[in-house]
Amino acid sequence: MKVLVLNGSPRPQGNTSKMTAAFKEAAEAAGHDVREFRAAGMNIRGCLACEYCHGKGAGACAQKDDMQKIYSELKDTEMIVLASPIYYHGISGQLKCVIDRFYSALYPKAPESLKYISMFLASGDKDQYTGARFSFDGDFLGYLGLEDKGFFSCAGEMKDEVLDEIRAMAKGL
Numbered sequence: 001m002k003v004l005v006l007n008g009s010p011r012p013q014g015n016t017s018k019m020t021a022a023f024k025e026a027a028e029a030a031g032h033d034v035r036e037f038r039a040a041g042m043n044i045r046g047c048l049a050c051e052y053c054h055g056k057g058a059g060a061c062a063q064k065d066d067m068q069k070i071y072s073e074l075k076d077t078e079m080i081v082l083a084s085p086i087y088y089h090g091i092s093g094q095l096k097c098v099i100d101r102f103y104s105a106l107y108p109k110a111p112e113s114l115k116y117i118s119m120f121l122a123s124g125d126k127d128q129y130t131g132a133r134f135s136f137d138g139d140f141l142g143y144l145g146l147e148d149k150g151f152f153s154c155a156g157e158m159k160d161e162v163l164d165e166i167r168a169m170a171k172g173l
């Protein structure tokens, strides 16, 4: 299947990126088509709430920035992986801008192809995930009705078992 990985970490060698790399390698080995976007290196502005997308734009966003690259992939993606460091008890601002800009493409309805979602979070301390999970559970599992392919987190130093759990999920897709 086609999987879109949205990585909200600015650190290419950080724990979020270790998780996305483990996922990508295992999912590709299992024959899946994985496309990763690093939001922190892209020019993606916040949603303007102009409602152009739900009026004249007919689903298209009024802002023409790097989000266009993600919109074109979203059309036939079957699974999204939301991957982020925890910043101040939530996902990073870079990934939050991407999610807010889903307003044109996933609200009120996601494309037919989109069925599955997973979340990878990296934090300094344990049990810091309530804010990020609220959006995952409420917006993606609840509102959009996507099937949960797993929630994976790592506090502090990366642990091999977290990467192994992610690889097992990827193999089982």
Ligand SMILES: Cc1cc2nc3c(=O)[nH]c(=O)nc-3n(C[C@H](O)[C@H](O)[C@H](O)COP(=O)(O)O)c2cc1C
Residues within 6 Å of the ligand: 009, 010, 011, 013, 014, 015, 016, 017, 084, 085, 086, 087, 088, 089, 090, 122, 123, 124, 125, 126, 128, 156
């Ligand atoms: C701006 C900022 C805010 C952070 N806020 C939290 C926090 O609220 N809770 C926490 O446990 N760790 C926090 N951290 C630590 C990061 O979540 C942690 O270092 C994580 O591993 C970073 O992900 P990365 O390795 O993918 O860059 C924060 C780090 C930064 C830079």
